[in-house]
Amino acid sequence: MGQTSSFFIIPGKFDPAGLSDALRGLTPVFEAPTAARPFDLLDCHDQSLRAQGQLLIASGGTLRLLRGQGDVAVQRCKGKGTFVQDMPDGPVRSALVGFPKLRALMSIGSGKVETANFAVLDDLQKTQVRGSVLSLTANDGQVALVTVHPMRGYDRSYQSVCSTFESMADGNGGIEAVFHSLFSDATPYNAKPEVKLGMQEPSIEVAADIIRTFLVVARQNEAGVIADIDTEFLHDYRVSLRRVRSVLSLFKGVFSPEQTDVLKREFSDLMAPTGRVRDLDVYLLEKDIYFNLIPANLHQGVEAMFAQFAKERTRALAGLSRRFRSAAYDQKMNDLFALFADTKGLEPGPKADRGAYDYACALIWKRYRKVCKLARGITPDTPDQVVHDLRIDCKKLRYLMEFFAPLFDKSDFKKLIKPLKKLQDNLGLFNDYSVQQEALFEFVATQSNSQGQANAQLAMSVGGLIAVLDQRQKAERDRVIANFQHFDSPDIQHLFRTLFHHKED
Amino acid sequence: MKIIACYSNKGGVGKTATSVNLAYAYARAGSTVLLCDLDPQGASGFYFRVKPSKKLTDARFFEDVARFTKSIRASDFEGLDVLPANLTFRDFDVFLSRMRNKRSRLKKALVTAGSDYDVIILDCPPNFSTLSENIFKAADQILVPVIPTTLSERTLEQLVSFFEKQKLPKKKIKAFFSMVQRRKTLHLETMEKMRKAYKKRFLNSEIPFAADIERMGQNRAPVSIYAGRSAASAAYQALFDELENGVVSTK
Secondary structure (H helix, E strand, O other): OOOOOEEEEEEOOOOHHHHHHHOOOOEEEEOOOOOOEEEEEEEOOOOHHHHOOEEEEEEOOEEEEEEOOOEEEEEEOOOOOOEHHHOOOOHHHHHOOOOOOOOEOEEEEEEEEEEEEEEEEOOOOOEEEEEEEEEEEEOOEEEEEEEEEEOOOOHHHHHHHHHHHHHHHOOOOOHHHHHHHHOOOOOOOOOOOOOOOOOOOEHHHHHHHHHHHHHHHHHOOHHHHHHOOOOHHHHHHHHHHHHHHHHHHHOOOOEOHHHHHHHHHHHHHHHHHHHHHHHHHHHHHOHHHHHHHOOHHHHHHHHHHHHHHHHHHHHHHHHHHHHHHOHHHHHHHHHHHHHHHOOOOOOEOOOOOOEHHHHHHHHHHHHHHHHHHHHHOOOOOOOHHHHHHHHHHHHHHHHHHHHHHHHOOHHHHHHHHHHHHHHHHHHHHHHHHHHHHHHHHHHHHHHOOOOOOOOHHHHHHHHHHHHHHHHHHHHHHHHHHHHHHHHOOHHHHHHHHHHHOOOOO | OEEEEEOOOOOOOOHHHHHHHHHHHHHHOOOOEEEEEOOOOOOHHHHOOOOOOHHHHOHHHHHOHHHHHHHOEEOOOOOEEEEOOOOOOOOHHHHHHHHHOOOOHHHHHHHHOOOOOOEEEEEOOOOOOHHHHHHHHHOOEEEEEEOOOHHHHHHHHHHHHHHHHOOOOHHHEEEEEEEEOOOOHHHHHHHHHHHHHOOOOEEEEEEEOOHHHHOHHHHOOOHHHHOOOOHHHHHHHHHHHHHHHOOOOOO
């Protein structure tokens, strides 16, 4: 009672004899293990639980969450394919409170599990320590997860049992040991891997490195889109391709104009079929928000609209999955990957050999000045189109800074990115509200007859939504000037100048 | 929190066996229980295989909260802890009142240690002393095993008259017949006589004289662990039910 248990990870096959030999005056007694049952190790695609040193094991309808120092939460619940916020209340759900809302739990690996309880007895056969061993077996190997429970008044025995297990774990006791022992292939997915760059690396190699990296990231998301695990797979897929496309358009003169045009078209063709599914994903994710924007008596029309969206998404996703599974698509992606594997197949443009650092400074400085020029001219009377342009330029600036970040000081970049991100979030919302209004107009148009008449319920609801969205868009727009002024502070200006604009050039 | 004292001023009446089996019955019913072994000759600790602590003979023991909580041992059964002892208890009344007082350091220490017990069972030494007086005052119920013999009759008489003299509430006294041998006419006659004489003092449940109970010493566990279907095990369960829920077994 009272004290918390300890938890050990012991790689390899667990040998009970190892415990008996190490304990003096105490005898461990193991129960016969339960029959082996299948288990899944759950996490989301980017393995955020693993990153926090947590293990979530699903077996026989029970979830078991293991955290650092013997902290084990158990809850009866199905885990695979669910979002944490949709789980029934329970200890595991409460422990997972910080889990990404948009990510579903998926199986990272599976195998068989056996459980055996044990008791450590003294010379009077009195139990002084209890514990349990979860033996996990997968294709790559075995690992034992040992939990030791203290019993009141028997601290010394508890300590000696714990130190025995600690020496059996042999310093490899971290959560990572479980992955190494069981699923050595399960490398953590990173949506934004850092691309290693050299200061003098020719620009064409930099471009190829970045494009290759994000092609890999894009491909890591295909299976998740097909399985429809969560909407982040398609989102990450699109972001990766967008990064590739921004390299093609921002790294001017690195590839020949002809090849640049061809590549731009190819990547645009890859991106195009994903757009509608993503749009529908976004609408469906924001369903609750939409309902909260308008009074309950207008909900009926929105309900009908979302039913329509859900139906269309199913159809659109089926098409996209078919495409991802096709041999032609696979061939296309393999060809692109081979093209960027090295610079042999690439046609250099006039700037191809320029050193990475020089080139980065020039590109970022130029884009920064463009952002400033555009933003400083924005007044309450400026047309919306200029604000949209500012959003695009900010995005380009951000991409450039992220691509070349490895060449600069981390903390300097952080200072610059923070106010830029705030401005971008603001501009992003401004854009979202505007795009949503257009989409709603379009939706009503498709639902109208040839005389332009639509169902009254639907029209009223959509009209209500558009009115609210328009208000919100205006409010976001009003914030743009203030957010830019924050980004345009003398400190930030100075830092941009010091980092990227060298007078002697 | 409820304090149940298992008391008799006569030795060898089945007091320790009752404490141990009752403590187990409470724990099995879901209560958190602390069994305090207050009898220097008693063996509550022994029955749970808990070794007596050598260092607990200090009278100031109960003032030292840290030492007290550290001396508690978990039994092998969920929710049942044992305070093994060879104690002298000058300050026992202080201890008991502190156990009740939510704001006392002792109580707080127990709560922090995760052991805010629902039930405390005291296995008392067989004599009249300051300690017994304190126990009579502090306990909610005083469970008195009585062997249906002439000698036991006298000891119960002494106890009841002690309560009258000290103006203690007699209601607390819950006597029950222990080590009953129904084939002995003397036992049956004595029981009938005593139930008449002490109408309100006796529980209906009785514990038989049984080899299964004597075997506790060999098995070092509550009866229902090694003889779950025995009459003895059923009798202790019936005693618990009657004590806790006022349910009287019809058997």
